[in-house]
Amino acid sequence: MKAIVYTQHGGTDVLTLAERPVPEPGPGEVRVRVRVSGVNPTDWKTRRGLTATGEQVEQVPNQDGSGVVDAVGEGVDPARVGERVWLWLAAHGRPNGGTAQEYVVLPERHAVALPDNASYELGAALGVxxxxxxxxxxxxxxxxxxxxxxxxxxxxxxxxxxxxxxxxxxxxxxxxxxxxxxxxxxxxxxxxxxxxxxxxxxxxxxxxxxxxxxxxxxxxxxxxxxxxxxxxxxxxxxxxxxxxxxxxxxxxxxxxxxxxxxxxxxxxxxxxxxxxxxTVPEEALAHAVADVSAAVADGALRVGEEAGLPLHRYPLDKTADAHAAVEGNAVGKVLVEVSAD
Structure with a gap:
């Protein structure tokens, strides 16, 4: 599978397109085929080392995204396979967990059901x-x-x-x-x-x-x-x-x-x-995930120019340009289109 990786902190030039094996989900995990990856300021700040601690290891960027569950690990309901989901804090504590790749494995609670009436673009714009x-x-x-x-x-x-x-x-x-x-x-x-x-x-x-x-x-x-x-x-x-x-x-x-x-x-x-x-308390995070999901189901959260959040789309191999756009204070939401149906 294709993935964007970096092995050292720095500018957008440290981001490279690589081939990596498709990961397998472990107990309590799901594997998601990523459709859209969302880029936030925290993503370029982490890439530059402004928020990082400890030794630098190979990292896949981007915390947010959306896609479809295509495999589950032990202890996860098999009925989740085929479920449309939005992803949150995918890379936090998981260097290989960023959404700028075709498949990502993460704890199942970090993959939240996305209603059929919500677009993948909206799903990737939730999260952070x-x-x-x-x-x-x-x-x-x-x-x-x-x-x-x-x-x-x-x-x-x-x-x-x-x-x-x-x-x-x-x-x-x-x-x-x-x-x-x-x-x-x-x-x-x-x-x-x-x-x-x-x-x-x-x-x-x-x-x-x-x-x-x-x-x-x-x-x-x-x-x-x-x-x-x-x-x-x-x-x-x-x-x-x-x-x-x-x-x-x-x-x-x-x-x-x-x-x-x-x-x-x-x-x-x-x-x-x-x-x-x-560092938000776990209970507050759980409440936030549930309430944001409810707002999406109610149609209360939207994206696009008509919702006050213009979308800027980049292909996976132009993730560096997407990061540059966010770092340059692009007005709106910057998205990376990772894969199609």
Missing amino acids: PALTAHRCLTVADGGPARLAPGALDGRTVLVAGGAGAVGNAAIQLARWAGATVVATVSGPRKAALAKAAGAHHVVNYRDQDAAQQIRAVAPDGVGIVVEVSPAVNAGLDVAVAAPNAVVAFYANNGGDTVTLPVRASMSPNLRWQGVLLY
């Missing part, structure tokens, strides 16, 4: 973005710990970077759960995408009166902030936060150092909550 968004939306004091229709009724959510993959998922999940959603963006093109995703209100965070615009639609403040750039947006977040709000930050866009106004954060009991999918 949707599970991260779910975590950000479920860490507020007073809950909810789960998302479902009505779970966020009466709450206002601010999504920073509403045109990004996590931002897009956060908007759609928050809308599905009943929240009023405000998104911040940097310009008209991204504003249109955030609106297409379902944001009720969109604000350019570069506007001098951005805080006033947000307060105009959320006079009591915002209860949950899904934050991609705390170094840039900390002042705005504090200005619009409601009492006992949470700022859930999942990335360091704009810098690693954040200056927080201490008194302005103390007075409303504002909480700053870091979110990294690899």
Whole structure:
């Protein structure tokens, strides 16, 4: 089978197309014929060694994907063969488990049933973005710990970077759960995408009166902030936060150092909550997988220009170009088309 591999950290030039034997599933595992592989910032950061620890070994990149179960190991229901699935954290702790290959073996819980009405492109776009968004939306004091229709009724959510993959998922999940959603963006093109995703209100965070615009639609403040750039947006977040709000930050866009106004954060009991999918508690991960699956089944999660998430497709042998696109901040979702039916 064909696979993309790298044996040292570095730029996209370390990615090579190789022939590897088709792996066999062990106990509790499934083998999936990968249709589409999703590329996330965590994938190129791991490739560059920015998030890696320990000795470098041969690695297949990409955490997310979709495909069809074509074999199962001992202890797995044989009825899963032929099941359409979406994959999450495929490569975490498994150097050969990335989705940039024609067949991948992974624990069966990491291959989740994909409804017939959901495309493989959608399946490959879930994983890291949707599970991260779910975590950000479920860490507020007073809950909810789960998302479902009505779970966020009466709450206002601010999504920073509403045109990004996590931002897009956060908007759609928050809308599905009943929240009023405000998104911040940097310009008209991204504003249109955030609106297409379902944001009720969109604000350019570069506007001098951005805080006033947000307060105009959320006079009591915002209860949950899904934050991609705390170094840039900390002042705005504090200005619009409601009492006992949470700022859930999942990335360091704009810098690693954040200056927080201490008194302005103390007075409303504002909480700053870091979110990294690899260290999210297991129970919370299980809830996220179940809730994201429910949202997909309800048709609440979508991809494509009309859903605010343009798709950029590359063939397997151009995975390096796909990584370069994500590293270059391509707007939308970058996908690698691995195999056809």
